[in-house]
Amino acid sequence: MLKVGIVGGTGYTGVELLRLLSTHAEAEVVMITSRAEEGVSVDELFPSLRGAMDLRFSTPDVKLLATCDVVFFATPHNVAMNMVPELLAAGTRVIDLSADFRITDADLWSKWYHETHVCPDVLATAVYGLPERNAEKIRSAKLIACPGCYPTAVQLGLIPLLEEKLVDPSRLIVSAASGVSGAGRQAKIDNLFTELSESFKAYGVGGHRHLPEIEQELALAAKGPVGLTFTPHLLPQVRGIHATMYAEMIDPAVPLDEIQFLFEKRYADAPFVDVMHLGSTPQTRTVRGSNMCRIALYRPQNRDTLVVLSAIDNLVKGASGQAIQNMNLMFGLPETMGLQGLALMP
């Protein structure tokens, strides 16, 4: 039984880790930290957990956390990087759901997160935790940087096209939309029910922090530079990310069903990627609460622009579920363990 610690358990990715791990056969949460809620039982903060676990928030203590086999960081950026080096030194593996280790270039990271990275050397050892691309590296990794929610939805949709050099990497366009839970559990007027219900808007249009992360990883898939225009939007719903991706075909002679076949082959061994039949449209509700990513391909009016649609649950495949998928790989467990719950629909 893996002993699991969670740092920063009062947010939505924290409670989602608790929900998913509560049914995991080989992992047990033994420690969950929160300075603000120290001593409070988790089910007092999250009544959905009542009767399921007997766990209290404790003040984060690296010594104690180091007694765990693996520690998840469900924290804002700039927290993990201050504790990870000591945990790794103690032999504890780390899965960071925050942005601290996602961008390999420390200077680029600083530009977007307005902090100086405190451990660039450790950063260099982090493995980017997208199992559909890095499964091998993940198995032997000591430190995992879990992909952001948007980056997960976008990469799974574009990777096959870029790996096979089917589209122009310099003019990619992504219009994506997220449920409000992506904004976290913070008391801000912008996140009030009254401010978001029955409304839709774009945000971060000028530049969203997930842009450099996406471009970095897509460049690896394309084996060359990529240019992306990325526009996130906010949906009046709690969970779900949907990405609508546009790419120019390099060779318009390639028929769509050939590309469909390519996607199916690329993800044949990926238990959490569902390449839907041609003509399908992924709905976020069909992945709500599940670790699945559903993808569909289009070539509108048979013109030269491909449209790829993908949908995930931002809190599961976009965060806590993917983190557990990484844990499973790191510890030689079945990739799907604890992640087989179906989406809640309706």
Add this chain to the structure above:
Amino acid sequence: MLKVGIVGGTGYTGVELLRLLSTHAEAEVVMITSRAEEGVSVDELFPSLRGAMDLRFSTPDVKLLATCDVVFFATPHNVAMNMVPELLAAGTRVIDLSADFRITDADLWSKWYHETHVCPDVLATAVYGLPERNAEKIRSAKLIACPGCYPTAVQLGLIPLLEEKLVDPSRLIVSAASGVSGAGRQAKIDNLFTELSESFKAYGVGGHRHLPEIEQELALAAKGPVGLTFTPHLLPQVRGIHATMYAEMIDPAVPLDEIQFLFEKRYADAPFVDVMHLGSTPQTRTVRGSNMCRIALYRPQNRDTLVVLSAIDNLVKGASGQAIQNMNLMFGLPETMGLQGLALMP
């Protein structure tokens, strides 16, 4: 491994049975029927099931259904009663989620459902499937009438008060609210997103079909007649039932904490009833997708009217989850098997 058949699998209780049974260790759905969707795979109708099961809708055939160990009816009323006698004769156990066997008085049933009951003799053998009151009878039952969603939420909240004769049974008032999924998956203008979103209303105020069912069962608990004013309301949300119940204390001298203790004792062995601390308020989202019923007690301004609050997921504890809880008891399985998933929150 129990062989399970589902009659009427195209509604929300049908797909919820599939979701919950997909993780059940001792039961497997081998047959699911629908005349309209005959031959269609279940995941074509419900993409949330993609990759999880390989099952197609078939035309209902009692002979084939009789090869199952247990058959669930997830149908409108007036369907089950026409097939159940033959299934029982063949030795197949039946769990009916519809209203056909809930009301023991066939004439009363006819009055509310505008049909003549075709098998009053079989009706007489049905066990009302509220495990928190009838566990013993359920264990040996051949035919279970699953309680309605409102009746479940209301009975769990009032039963302890009536069993102990703490309140006047003749002047009970219940104001309850349900998510839209309670109305089923039917193409009706009244159920359109545009008709229900950002709105709230009462309905069936003059008399709702769940009224006679509730009064019948509460009378058994009270060992005498009860009088109930029941007002259902429709919520702009998909899942969840919340009941606010008002009852006049017979002896105002009884302190609230004594009643709280009574509830805790009454449900000490009930794995799916959560009597919350005094001062709590159950939220429907804390049971969304789970089989739990959360209850809280109040005595406003220390006057003589008790207020009991209860919350369930109408599709789980109010329907498919409770049906599986009944199946577990009928076949000597752990009561909670396949029902331990936590609520999806947020």
Add this chain to the structure above:
Amino acid sequence: MLKVGIVGGTGYTGVELLRLLSTHAEAEVVMITSRAEEGVSVDELFPSLRGAMDLRFSTPDVKLLATCDVVFFATPHNVAMNMVPELLAAGTRVIDLSADFRITDADLWSKWYHETHVCPDVLATAVYGLPERNAEKIRSAKLIACPGCYPTAVQLGLIPLLEEKLVDPSRLIVSAASGVSGAGRQAKIDNLFTELSESFKAYGVGGHRHLPEIEQELALAAKGPVGLTFTPHLLPQVRGIHATMYAEMIDPAVPLDEIQFLFEKRYADAPFVDVMHLGSTPQTRTVRGSNMCRIALYRPQNRDTLVVLSAIDNLVKGASGQAIQNMNLMFGLPETMGLQGLALMP
């Protein structure tokens, strides 16, 4: 043209006053205050106002406010009572949307609002601004205490029954539900979209601040003491209050249509009360954005408990619209001026 000032314009009742007054033929907002947003234009905070008005928030200054014909307080409690006396002394009329002048007993007010009332003498001169009961007093009032949102919905539903002594005033029960905008525009985790969406709960069950206000006014209508059990609930929608009211008939021989006729007569001259046909159910969306209150009557199963349903928009008839209705009466304008916009449906 009436010169209107608004104190506390950054909340939802403030922006609603601006929306409604923007189409008022005889009133113009010349001043709107906010310490926090001093100097900011109103349409920067509320883009829905862009192009419609050129107004900036200023720091509240009683001297300046006193140059207005009428000042609305759209503030939390404990603000108005500190400025009103000076405004009244200067001859400016005041319409307070907060709770400072609603409860005539200063000690009772202190008990519920945990403050000492600073001007009990002025409190004694305030007129309770429910036009359907106090139109005459309102016409000559200098200071109006606008009713709370719940109290408006409840009083309009119960007043006719109590005035005519048709029901037992000692055992009234009200189950009411409100949209989230009733909680105001404050950065609190409890009010986040992620905490309220797709969920329903009761709150303030032990005692809500609107209880003493409702009991005070109902007692005046009943010409004697009333006992009320009041349970508010929170809806996953922005606007709308729905009240479901239960009252025991004193003389069960009185037929429902006689009571229906009584309501129609009672509100024959009330432009904003719609007594619907027997069998109707008011939906909050049918009053969204409008100043209307819709009411329907039931006598379930022809038993002795009457059920009255009422629906209003908490920000209009429950706050800003009713405030303007009061202003119209105070200044001899047509009662409906500026309030004739129809509900937004769908």
Add this chain to the structure above:
Amino acid sequence: MLKVGIVGGTGYTGVELLRLLSTHAEAEVVMITSRAEEGVSVDELFPSLRGAMDLRFSTPDVKLLATCDVVFFATPHNVAMNMVPELLAAGTRVIDLSADFRITDADLWSKWYHETHVCPDVLATAVYGLPERNAEKIRSAKLIACPGCYPTAVQLGLIPLLEEKLVDPSRLIVSAASGVSGAGRQAKIDNLFTELSESFKAYGVGGHRHLPEIEQELALAAKGPVGLTFTPHLLPQVRGIHATMYAEMIDPAVPLDEIQFLFEKRYADAPFVDVMHLGSTPQTRTVRGSNMCRIALYRPQNRDTLVVLSAIDNLVKGASGQAIQNMNLMFGLPETMGLQGLALMP
């Protein structure tokens, strides 16, 4: 006072016409038709209208409709074209909210709407009712083809760029999202609350009927062919359309503020187009219930792709409001008459 007739009054654009015209100083609805609801009063179908008008649905009769000054068609396609010729012959002006007269090429229309156009000659006389481009023609028009909802949001966002030849017209990409009311008031499972709530999806990706309409009008603005990839999405909200538009700059040397200035100049006289400050993001709720279109411009990362955002209420500027704006121009009334209500926010 203009005598107004409405054909097909039982849908959402029909009731929205009634809401908006109820406050119009120079127009009165004297006739509203519906075969299905013949004889029913409009406020029975739409309780939000109770107390505001005394009007009943009648069976459509061209002779009677011809007694009106203007007739609005709020019908599905393939209805108006069968009645319009006779109405025009009788001297009645027509404003068609359906698609029958939007596409000038009858063959192209047939290809997308799967019907043969019955009056191509009349089609040739129709004026496309986008006041921001065709005000002059509209003033003298006898027959107006009201733009679709998506086409309105897209054209207002792209027209200035195409008119000034600032972007490549051959590679336009639009990702747009609509509230559910755009799907109309039809009893379809796909439009149920339970199917759409808390979910987001694309639809019509392969080809939406608004594509040829948009390309036709953009080509007129560009004075040359345009190529558009258009992806509509469905939002879990009732009202609102948001378009996110991507266009490649022809001359990257042109600074964004110059383009901003160009937009402000282009729409300086357009009362219903709000070009927001640089850095703003239009939210659909800031136009809910209003006839306004809000637009914002971006040049992400100062690269060569411009992003234009626009938001409208699909039932107002996208349908009924724009229809009234056209009526005002046709009859020499102030363009904003009856359309000055502010958005309902929150």
